[in-house]
Amino acid sequence: MPFYFANPLGLLGLLSLPAIAAIHMYHHHYPPLLITGAHLWGAEMQVTTAGRKRERLPITKSLLLELLAALLISLTLANPIFGNTGRVTHLIVVLDNSASMQAVTPEGETFRQAALNKLEERLRSEERDTVLTLMTTGRRIQKLAGPVSWNEARDALAEWKPNETIHDVQPAWDRAVQLAAGQGQLLYLTDHMPEESLRPPDEMEIISVGQKLANVGFTTARWIYDATEQQGLLFLRLANYGRQETELTITGTVKNQELFSRKTKLSTKSTAPIEIPIPGGVGEVRIKLSAPGDALEIDNVVTLIEPKVRTVKVGLTLPEDHPGREPVERIVNALADAEITTGENSHLQISSASTKPASSIREWWLGIGPMSADEANQDQAKDLLGPYLLEKQNPILEGVVLGGVVWGGAQAWPYEVIPMVSAGATPLMGRLTGTLTTGFALNIDLARSNLTQSPDWPILLMNLIEERRNALPGLSRWNYRLNEDIQFRLYEGLVDPDEEQAAPLTLVSETDTKPVLRSEVVFISAQEIPGVYTIKSGENIFGKFAVNFFDPLESNLSNLRPGRRTAAKKPVQLFALDDPFSWLILLGSALILLAVLVDWFVLKPKVRSS
Amino acid sequence: MRHDPEVQNAISRYQMGLLRVPTAGQSGELLGRGTGSSLEFQEYREYMPGDDIRHLDWSAYARSDQLMIRLFREEISPRTEIVIDASRSMGLGGDHKSLVMKQLAAMFALMSGQLGGRPALFIADDRRPVEHLTIESLNRLDDLELTGSGDLGELLVDGAIPFKRQSVRIVISDFLFPHDPDTLIRKLAAESAALWVIQLLNDFEQDPTPLGGRRLVDVETGGETDMIINQDRIQQYKERLQRLQTSLARASRRVHAPFVTLVAERGLTELCHTDLCQAGILRAE
Numbered sequence: 016m017p018f019y020f021a022n023p024l025g026l027l028g029l030l031s032l033p034a035i036a037a038i039h040m041y042h043h044h045y046p047p048l049l050i051t052g053a054h055l056w057g058a059e060m061q062v063t064t065a066g067r068k069r070e071r072l073p074i075t076k077s078l079l080l081e082l083l084a085a086l087l088i089s090l091t092l093a094n095p096i097f098g099n100t101g102r103v104t105h106l107i108v109v110l111d112n113s114a115s116m117q118a119v120t121p122e123g124e125t126f127r128q129a130a131l132n133k134l135e136e137r138l139r140s141e142e143r144d145t146v147l148t149l150m151t152t153g154r155r156i157q158k159l160a161g162p163v164s165w166n167e168a169r170d171a172l173a174e175w176k177p178n179e180t181i182h183d184v185q186p187a188w189d190r191a192v193q194l195a196a197g198q199g200q201l202l203y204l205t206d207h208m209p210e211e212s213l214r215p216p217d218e219m220e221i222i223s224v225g226q227k228l229a230n231v232g233f234t235t236a237r238w239i240y241d242a243t244e245q246q247g248l249l250f251l252r253l254a255n256y257g258r259q260e261t262e263l264t265i266t267g268t269v270k271n272q273e274l275f276s277r278k279t280k281l282s283t284k285s286t287a288p289i290e291i292p293i294p295g296g297v298g299e300v301r302i303k304l305s306a307p308g309d310a311l312e313i314d315n316v317v318t319l320i321e322p323k324v325r326t327v328k329v330g331l332t333l334p335e336d337h338p339g340r341e342p343v344e345r346i347v348n349a350l351a352d353a354e355i356t357t358g359e360n361s362h363l364q365i366s367s368a369s370t371k372p373a374s375s376i377r378e379w380w381l382g383i384g385p386m387s388a389d390e391a392n393q394d395q396a397k398d399l400l401g402p403y404l405l406e407k408q409n410p411i412l413e414g415v416v417l418g419g420v421v422w423g424g425a426q427a428w429p430y431e432v433i434p435m436v437s438a439g440a441t442p443l444m445g446r447l448t449g450t451l452t453t454g455f456a457l458n459i460d461l462a463r464s465n466l467t468q469s470p471d472w473p474i475l476l477m478n479l480i481e482e483r484r485n486a487l488p489g490l491s492r493w494n495y496r497l498n499e500d501i502q503f504r505l506y507e508g509l510v511d512p513d514e515e516q517a518a519p520l521t522l523v524s525e526t527d528t529k530p531v532l533r534s535e536v537v538f539i540s541a542q543e544i545p546g547v548y549t550i551k552s553g554e555n556i557f558g559k560f561a562v563n564f565f566d567p568l569e570s571n572l573s574n575l576r577p578g579r580r581t582a583a584k585k586p587v588q589l590f591a592l593d594d595p596f597s598w599l600i601l602l603g604s605a606l607i608l609l610a611v612l613v614d615w616f617v618l619k620p621k622v623r624s625s
Numbered sequence: 626m627r628h629d630p631e632v633q634n635a636i637s638r639y640q641m642g643l644l645r646v647p648t649a650g651q652s653g654e655l656l657g658r659g660t661g662s663s664l665e666f667q668e669y670r671e672y673m674p675g676d677d678i679r680h681l682d683w684s685a686y687a688r689s690d691q692l693m694i695r696l697f698r699e700e701i702s703p704r705t706e707i708v709i710d711a712s713r714s715m716g717l718g719g720d721h722k723s724l725v726m727k728q729l730a731a732m733f734a735l736m737s738g739q740l741g742g743r744p745a746l747f748i749a750d751d752r753r754p755v756e757h758l759t760i761e762s763l764n765r766l767d768d769l770e771l772t773g774s775g776d777l778g779e780l781l782v783d784g785a786i787p788f789k790r791q792s793v794r795i796v797i798s799d800f801l802f803p804h805d806p807d808t809l810i811r812k813l814a815a816e817s818a819a820l821w822v823i824q825l826l827n828d829f830e831q832d833p834t835p836l837g838g839r840r841l842v843d844v845e846t847g848g849e850t851d852m853i854i855n856q857d858r859i860q861q862y863k864e865r866l867q868r869l870q871t872s873l874a875r876a877s878r879r880v881h882a883p884f885v886t887l888v889a890e891r892g893l894t895e896l897c898h899t900d901l902c903q904a905g906i907l908r909a910e
Contacts, residue, residue: 045852046840047849048839048841048854050717050841051712051714051802051830052799052801052866054803055869057858058852060843075838
């Protein structure tokens with residue numbers, strides 16, 4: 016018959032036994048009574064010799080009763096469980112961590128609270144010693160607690176705040192089945208009964224507390240900034256998931272000062288875009304959407320950070336008569352966040368491809384042919400009509416097709432490149448090798464080519480300039496969706512300019528501060544809580560970005576319904592909560608007791624009976 | 626102690642009950658067990674050569690023509706040896722036990738002196754040789770301290786008490802030390818003319834009452850033990866004490882010795898009037 020202690024720490028109470036014995040031994044002395052004829056009293060008198068003084072433990076009824084009481088209390092605290100009498104049921108609870116669980120019903124109760132009520136109700140019907148393991152669904156499955164008692168689980172549940180966008184719940188189910196290992200019960204608490212096509216585990220009971228509710232929310236929010244006009248534009252998309260037309264109020268605030276307020280009506284199950292001009296230099300705006308009968312709060316608020324202007328300076332050193340100069344100037348001038356500079360502090364150098372640039376890790380370079388001005392070489396140059404082989408994965412060639420482009424003046428390469436565009440065995444565009452400079456070269460004579468007249472030309476240049484912009488230090492985006500990874504360049508080059516200061520990089524939110532690893536390119540994993548985050552390098556603010564909840568599927572509460580599915584099979588088996596140390600504690604306590612008694616009886620001083 | 630009012634009262638009202646017991650000794654007021662020269666006629670027997678012809682009954686010779694010798698009981702003055710147990714146990718229970726023991730010893734010594742005897746009072750304690758008092762040094766009893774830790778059995782085995790043959794021995798003790806009553810009494814009675822065995826206890830020793838938890842300390846050995854003194858324990862104690870007293874009484878009867886148990890708290894006057902007279906140790910004058 017299996018036997019174990021549910022609370023082995025209770026066995027520490029056995030230490031009270033020697034304590035009681037010691038108290039009796041040293042503090043429970045009887046008043047002396049001088050007698051003679053001890054043999055008539057039936058007592059074996061003892062006369063201690065000189066030296067160690069130790070008295071026999073008076074075995075009295077009081078002592079025995081106290082020891083017995085302490086033993087019983089200790090065993091009661093340890094909660095011994097024999098066989099199936101005190102069976103412990105292990106209940107593994109999978110909690111739907113989707114944000115819709117925060118929706119508030121007309122009765123004023125959230126789905127989250129309703130689910131917890133169901134759990135408590137379910138536990139009332141279980142054995143008193145049921146233990147729980149709590150885990151949440153989501154992109155990262157989290158174990159909130161377990162195995163723990165209901166009282167301990169209650170503390171963990173108080174911290175549970177569902178806020179995930181729509182996600183796959185099956186990994187959490189699989190993990191729960193693994194945890195149960197055929198011995199525990201499974202319970203899935205959600206607001207949306209999963210389709211049977213998702214094949215929930217047979218042994219899992221499902222309780223849905225959802226109900227159809229009206230909801231409005233943002234599905235998109237963007238801040239576009241025109242550096243030329245120094246004017247911003249908020250682009251918002253609103254959705255009404257309810258069954259009735261509703262009037263929405265959109266309010267924008269900056270540092271608690273109302274910046275704008277709009278009212279609009281939105282018909283049932285529809286979306287509508289809205290654009291709101293906003294002056295430059297505002298920095299941060301908080302936009303709140305309100306509507307009567309709205310059930311979900313999380314999709315009603317967005318915070319946007321004003322984008323920063325990251326102008327790419329293009330150093331154009333092509334000769335005045337170079338056929339590529341004018342086409343380059345035309346494209347760069349057309350771009351809002353790029354400008355041509357003649358200084359040395361350019362971010363991208365565009366020059367003749369005939370000469371390979373000096374090696375510098377911070378330099379970006381584009382060389383435009385012809386590779387040689389020598390007439391003989393130009394005579395030998397090829398004019399190609401395609402087909403062209405393009406390295407499609409390269410972001411610089413994204414959208415470039417070269418359809419109908421005549422690639423003229425392709426000469427032999429004077430240096431090594433990695434081909435990006437080829438025609439047969441002839442590389443037409445390549446990336447430089449053997450240099451720290453991020454360099455690209457076009458093996459072309461634009462005077463013999465129609466590339467600059469094709470749509471591919473601005474696309475190619477814009478891609479290059481955007482890549483260069485992305486490589487600049489600092490955030491390239493300032494507004495993210497929930498569960499979107501954040502990546503930015505902290506510095507250019509191989510050496511961290513602030514490394515000597517060893518300033519720690521931290522990510523500060525409204526609730527906590529997390530350290531971030533310093534590197535050339537910093538990666539911050541997806542944030543799970545909407546809000547504004549500040550990146551700090553030491554005490555200096557490196558940048559700010561906002562994370563907002565946008566999830567039309569999760570915001571749509573019209574498909575939620577209550578329901579219950581009982582487990583197809585119910586594997587109620589013993590779950591041994593036995594601590595592997597419980598027997599050691601018991602054994603240790605017994606040994607201590609035994610040692611005291613042995614020490615008492617074996618090492619006691621010599622006695623003689625009177 | 627010689628001038629103790631109760632002792633003086635006792636010796637004026639009682640005398641030793643020795644007449645009922647055949648004894649031997651020097652000429653005196655008491656009669657011995659054998660024939661002697663007293664005036665109390667005992668019996669006739671035929672004359673044998675060597676008999677004192679002053680005791681021939683000439684009248685009987687005239688009537689029966691046989692020489693008959695008139696035998697008379699021997700008249701003696703006994704040697705009395707009083708042994709008192711001077712161990713620490715005799716001082717237990719307040720002053721009653723030690724006081725009564727001293728009073729008894731003085732009383733018997735003075736009574737014996739009145740009869741012309743030469744009483745000897747042996748103080749049985751740890752001292753060797755055993756101190757012995759005469760009637761002249763009886764006042765020593767007043768200052769006697771009960772400090773002995775041995776028992777009578779050890780004294781007899783050691784031969785520490787110089788008993789005289791044909792003496793009257795009075796032994797006063799609580800007899801609560803572990804011993805074999807038969808052996809002890811036989812040794813006390815050996816070569817004695819008479820033996821009186823007086824067990825002197827205090828009230829608690831004779832009739833203990835429940836006291837609850839107590840650490841029992843043997844006053845002579847220093848041994849200790851913890852015990853709950855309740856009715857069960859007391860009942861067991863009384864049964865063992867009763868067996869001891871029965872054994873002492875039976876052993877005493879075997880040597881024609883009276884045995885009496887006295888409870889000190891009752892006082893000497895009461896003890897003399899009741900227990901000692903009933904045991905035949907004293908008789909009223």
